[in-house]
């Protein structure tokens with residue numbers, strides 16, 4: 579679970595920033611400016627339990643602006659999600675970690691997203707197309723973060739699990 583990934587300083591784009599970019603740009607902006615609502619109890623806590631109990635031999639890798647769940651031989655980036663459904667944001671996060679590693683001189687082979695609750699894995703290829711996608715996502719995230727004010731809210735129905743519900747909607 580990289581929900582725990584470092585938030586990064588302004589201008590530094592981490593995995594959480596990429597995840598929020600794909601969900602809601604307002605969420606990304608609020609997060610990048612240090613808004614930290616009350617942790618959403620069950621969802622986050624449940625994810626942390628899955629995270630703590632599923633894999634015992636892994637080694638986290640701290641890249642400063644991001645924490646990668648673990649990297650295996652041949653530089654395969656692994657990311658664990660407590661979600662029951664694969665989402666584009668998960669693969670985007672892995673591609674971002676691949677990009678960060680590559681910039682540190684690592685020859686990255688690819689990534690894998692693990693979904694222990696549904697016993698599935700999804701491979702994330704790392705090639706020139708994936709690199710372009712990662713670079714574009716990073717640039718978009720930086721642009722959102724640099725905006726002087728928060729972006730418009732998403733339609734209410736898309737905010738269901740967001741930890742900024744109270745902030746945005748006064749729930």
Ligand code: SF4
Nearest residue numbers: 602731732737740746
């Ligand atoms: S509550 Fe909705 S509009 Fe507000 S940050 Fe979350 S997803 Fe975006």
